[in-house]
Amino acid sequence: MSVCAPRGFAASGVAAGIKGGAALDLALVAVDPPGPVAGAATFTTNKAAAAPVQVSRAHLAATGGRVAAVLLNSGCANAATGAEGLRAAQRSAEAVATLLGVGADEVLVCSTGLIGPRLPVELVESASPALVGGLGRTRGDAARAAEAILTTDTHAKEVVIERDGFCVGGMAKGAGMIAPRMATMLAVLTTDASVAPDLLARSLKGAVEESFNQLTVDGCTSTNDTVVAMASGLGAAVPAGELDEALGEACRRLALQLAEDAEGTTRVARVRVTGARSVDEARRAARAVAESNLVKTSLHGADPYWGRVLSELGASGSSIDVGRVRISYGATLVFADGLEVPHDRRAASAYLSRGLVEVTCDLGLGEGAATVLTTDLGPGYIEENMRTS
Amino acid sequence: MSVCAPRGFAASGVAAGIKGGAALDLALVAVDPPGPVAGAATFTTNKAAAAPVQVSRAHLAATGGRVAAVLLNSGCANAATGAEGLRAAQRSAEAVATLLGVGADEVLVCSTGLIGPRLPVELVESASPALVGGLGRTRGDAARAAEAILTTDTHAKEVVIERDGFCVGGMAKGAGMIAPRMATMLAVLTTDASVAPDLLARSLKGAVEESFNQLTVDGCTSTNDTVVAMASGLGAAVPAGELDEALGEACRRLALQLAEDAEGTTRVARVRVTGARSVDEARRAARAVAESNLVKTSLHGADPYWGRVLSELGASGSSIDVGRVRISYGATLVFADGLEVPHDRRAASAYLSRGLVEVTCDLGLGEGAATVLTTDLGPGYIEENMRTS
Structure with missing residues (x-):
C-alpha cells in the first residue's frame, strides 16, 4: 500500500517513454479526492540544484505549504538544463494540475536520472491523461508509482507505519549519489494525520535529519534530492511527538532499504560513535569513518582492520584521545587503552561477513552520540558507475 | 642520486627483518660527515598520530630545527602502540644516534605499514650497525634507501633538482592513504643550500602545501605522514625565493610520481578550478571534484560525464553560479552557459583514456585558482585494500 495506505491518497505509475522503452518512468502521488492539503519538503543543498527542485521550492513558497500532488519522473534529472529545463518542469506540473483541477503551484515535481539531457516534456504531457486516469488506492497502484521512480535501484522501496489514529506511508528511490547533509534521493511520505503545514515541515526536517541525512554511500550529494510529505488530515489530530516518531521510523526504514540496495553493495554497516564531546562531533567522526574508502574496502573484504577506523577518527577533526577510544565490531572489543x-x-x-554489521567507536570524552549508515565498497560500485552510456 | 645528490648527505638501506623476509625495510639518510644541520618537517594532522610522529615532533622542538639523520622503516606503522611504541621509536633513534656520534634528538624517525602491530625495535637495533656502516653517497645507496621505505608502492620515487649554486634531492613513498590537508606519505628532501632552520621550515611548508597537500587518492589522511627536509649548508647561501621554487618543484615531481603509482590507479587527473571567489574556494571545489567516487569511477571508465563534475562543484560549499560555470576535458569545452x-x-x-588528463572548471566569479591531483577509482584499488592479511 505504501503511499496509499493513509486515507486520502491515490497513486499511479506509467511508461511515458522517457527511458525510451516500456519501463515505468512517470509516477504520481495525489490527494484523493483532488485538492490541496498540508505539505512540506526538504531539498538538496547542492548549488547546482536541478530545475524540478527550483520549481518545487517556488511552489511550496507560493502556497505556504499546500500540496495536492507530487509528479516524479525517472530517466532524466532535468538538471543543468537552463531556462528550458525550468519551463519543462513547470509545464509538467501544469499538465497534471489541469487534469486534477488544482493549481499548478499545488503540484511538486521531482526528477532523477542523468544530468544534462533535456526533459522530453512532450512525453510527460501526452502521458498525463493516462497517469491521472490511472490513479488508484490499491497496493498495486502504489507499487507502480514506487517502481516508476527507480533508476539503478534493483527493487522498489516502500514502507507503511501504523499508529493509533493515523498512518504514515512512503516510497523512495536511491542507489547512488547517497550522502549525508541532504536527503540524497527521492522520497514521498503520506499521512492521514491532521497537522498544520509548519508542524509537518518541522516534523519532516527532524525525520530526514536522523535518517536519510545519516546515510552515506559515496559522499556525493546530488542535484535532485527531494523528500516530500503530504498530510491529508482525514485521520486524528496527532500530538507533534507522535507524528515525529512515526515519520522518523518511516524514513529510517526507507533509508535502510536504500543502503541495502545501494549500487554494488554487498553489506551495510552501522557506524556508531558514542562518548563524543557533542552530537556534532559524534556525527563528524561517524561520517569520517563511514565515508572512508579504506574502511569501506575493508568492509568489502570482511577485514577487521580497526587501524583504519582509528585513523579516520583521528583525521575527522573531532576531538579524540587515543588512550580513551574503544572500537568494537559487533560485541567484540578490538581496541582500547591505546592498544589492540x-x-x-x-x-x-x-562477523564482518554478515549483511548488516555494526562498528562502534566510544570516544570516552562526553555524551555525544550519532549513527551513520554506510555500505561496503566493492567492484560492483565501480562496474555500475564507470560508464553512463 | 636523489637524496645523495646535494653535497653533505649519505644514504643506506638494509633488510632488518621487519617485513619478515629479505626485503629492504630500514632506511637512513644522514648528514655526512655526521653532525646536525638545519632541518624542518611537516607532520600529519591526524589526532591519532603514530609514535614516530610524536617523537620526531618532540626532537625537532628540542633542537630548534637541527637534524643529523632521518631513520625510516617500512613494514610497521608503529601507530596505536601506546607507551611501548613511543619507547620503541625513541630507542630506534638512540641506536642510530650512538653509531653516528650525534644526539638522539638530532635523529628523526618515520614509520609506514600497518597500524596496530608493535615495532620490533630489537630488529632495528641489531640492523643499525649495518645500516650506518653501509652509508654511502652513490646513486645505488640512495636507491636502496628509497626502496626500503616502500609498502604497496610498485617502485621507488626519487627526484633531483639542480639549480645555480645548489641542488635539491628527494625520495618518497605513497601508494594509499593519500589526501590533502597533510603530506600524506613519507618523504625526505635534502639540499646543500645554506639556509637557517626557520627559513627552511617556511620554504618546506609552502612546497608541501602546493604539492603533496594538493594530491588526493582516497581522501584518507594517515597517522604517519611526514615530510622532512635537511639543508647541509655546503652550497651557496640561496635567496629564499630560489629555494622555495626548487623545493616546490621537487615536491611536485614526487607528488606526481605518488599519484601515478597510487594503489590500483590507471590514470591521473589534474582537476583545475579557476575563476573562484578565492583560492580557498577554488581548493575546496577542486577537492570536491577530485575526491568524488562518482567522478573517479567515471575517470576509470573514460566516461566524459560532466554532470558529476558540475554536481560536485555545486555540493562543494564553494560559491557557484551554474550559468557561469565552464567545464572542459583537456581543450574540449563540454559545459557552458548552463547547458551542455x-x-x-x-x-x-x-582523451580521458590517456594516462594523465585535465579537467578544468572555470567558475567565472573571481580570481581564485587551484589544482588538485587525483586518480581514477577502479577494481585495482579495491583488490589492493580489501584485505590486509
Missing part, C-alpha cells in the same frame, strides 16, 4: 585488545580475528572477520 | 556544449563525445572519451 587480543581477540579472535577469524571470528571478527566472520 | 555540443562536442564529440567519442573524442572526449578518447
Whole structure:
C-alpha cells in the first residue's frame, strides 16, 4: 500500500517513454479526492540544484505549504538544463494540475536520472491523461508509482507505519549519489494525520535529519534530492511527538532499504560513535569513518582492520584521545587503552561477513552520540558507475 | 642520486627483518660527515598520530630545527602502540644516534605499514650497525634507501633538482592513504643550500602545501605522514625565493610520481578550478571534484560525464553560479552557459583514456585558482585494500 495506505491518497505509475522503452518512468502521488492539503519538503543543498527542485521550492513558497500532488519522473534529472529545463518542469506540473483541477503551484515535481539531457516534456504531457486516469488506492497502484521512480535501484522501496489514529506511508528511490547533509534521493511520505503545514515541515526536517541525512554511500550529494510529505488530515489530530516518531521510523526504514540496495553493495554497516564531546562531533567522526574508502574496502573484504577506523577518527577533526577510544565490531572489543585488545580475528572477520554489521567507536570524552549508515565498497560500485552510456 | 645528490648527505638501506623476509625495510639518510644541520618537517594532522610522529615532533622542538639523520622503516606503522611504541621509536633513534656520534634528538624517525602491530625495535637495533656502516653517497645507496621505505608502492620515487649554486634531492613513498590537508606519505628532501632552520621550515611548508597537500587518492589522511627536509649548508647561501621554487618543484615531481603509482590507479587527473571567489574556494571545489567516487569511477571508465563534475562543484560549499560555470576535458569545452556544449563525445572519451588528463572548471566569479591531483577509482584499488592479511 505504501503511499496509499493513509486515507486520502491515490497513486499511479506509467511508461511515458522517457527511458525510451516500456519501463515505468512517470509516477504520481495525489490527494484523493483532488485538492490541496498540508505539505512540506526538504531539498538538496547542492548549488547546482536541478530545475524540478527550483520549481518545487517556488511552489511550496507560493502556497505556504499546500500540496495536492507530487509528479516524479525517472530517466532524466532535468538538471543543468537552463531556462528550458525550468519551463519543462513547470509545464509538467501544469499538465497534471489541469487534469486534477488544482493549481499548478499545488503540484511538486521531482526528477532523477542523468544530468544534462533535456526533459522530453512532450512525453510527460501526452502521458498525463493516462497517469491521472490511472490513479488508484490499491497496493498495486502504489507499487507502480514506487517502481516508476527507480533508476539503478534493483527493487522498489516502500514502507507503511501504523499508529493509533493515523498512518504514515512512503516510497523512495536511491542507489547512488547517497550522502549525508541532504536527503540524497527521492522520497514521498503520506499521512492521514491532521497537522498544520509548519508542524509537518518541522516534523519532516527532524525525520530526514536522523535518517536519510545519516546515510552515506559515496559522499556525493546530488542535484535532485527531494523528500516530500503530504498530510491529508482525514485521520486524528496527532500530538507533534507522535507524528515525529512515526515519520522518523518511516524514513529510517526507507533509508535502510536504500543502503541495502545501494549500487554494488554487498553489506551495510552501522557506524556508531558514542562518548563524543557533542552530537556534532559524534556525527563528524561517524561520517569520517563511514565515508572512508579504506574502511569501506575493508568492509568489502570482511577485514577487521580497526587501524583504519582509528585513523579516520583521528583525521575527522573531532576531538579524540587515543588512550580513551574503544572500537568494537559487533560485541567484540578490538581496541582500547591505546592498544589492540587480543581477540579472535577469524571470528571478527566472520562477523564482518554478515549483511548488516555494526562498528562502534566510544570516544570516552562526553555524551555525544550519532549513527551513520554506510555500505561496503566493492567492484560492483565501480562496474555500475564507470560508464553512463 | 636523489637524496645523495646535494653535497653533505649519505644514504643506506638494509633488510632488518621487519617485513619478515629479505626485503629492504630500514632506511637512513644522514648528514655526512655526521653532525646536525638545519632541518624542518611537516607532520600529519591526524589526532591519532603514530609514535614516530610524536617523537620526531618532540626532537625537532628540542633542537630548534637541527637534524643529523632521518631513520625510516617500512613494514610497521608503529601507530596505536601506546607507551611501548613511543619507547620503541625513541630507542630506534638512540641506536642510530650512538653509531653516528650525534644526539638522539638530532635523529628523526618515520614509520609506514600497518597500524596496530608493535615495532620490533630489537630488529632495528641489531640492523643499525649495518645500516650506518653501509652509508654511502652513490646513486645505488640512495636507491636502496628509497626502496626500503616502500609498502604497496610498485617502485621507488626519487627526484633531483639542480639549480645555480645548489641542488635539491628527494625520495618518497605513497601508494594509499593519500589526501590533502597533510603530506600524506613519507618523504625526505635534502639540499646543500645554506639556509637557517626557520627559513627552511617556511620554504618546506609552502612546497608541501602546493604539492603533496594538493594530491588526493582516497581522501584518507594517515597517522604517519611526514615530510622532512635537511639543508647541509655546503652550497651557496640561496635567496629564499630560489629555494622555495626548487623545493616546490621537487615536491611536485614526487607528488606526481605518488599519484601515478597510487594503489590500483590507471590514470591521473589534474582537476583545475579557476575563476573562484578565492583560492580557498577554488581548493575546496577542486577537492570536491577530485575526491568524488562518482567522478573517479567515471575517470576509470573514460566516461566524459560532466554532470558529476558540475554536481560536485555545486555540493562543494564553494560559491557557484551554474550559468557561469565552464567545464572542459583537456581543450574540449563540454559545459557552458548552463547547458551542455555540443562536442564529440567519442573524442572526449578518447582523451580521458590517456594516462594523465585535465579537467578544468572555470567558475567565472573571481580570481581564485587551484589544482588538485587525483586518480581514477577502479577494481585495482579495491583488490589492493580489501584485505590486509
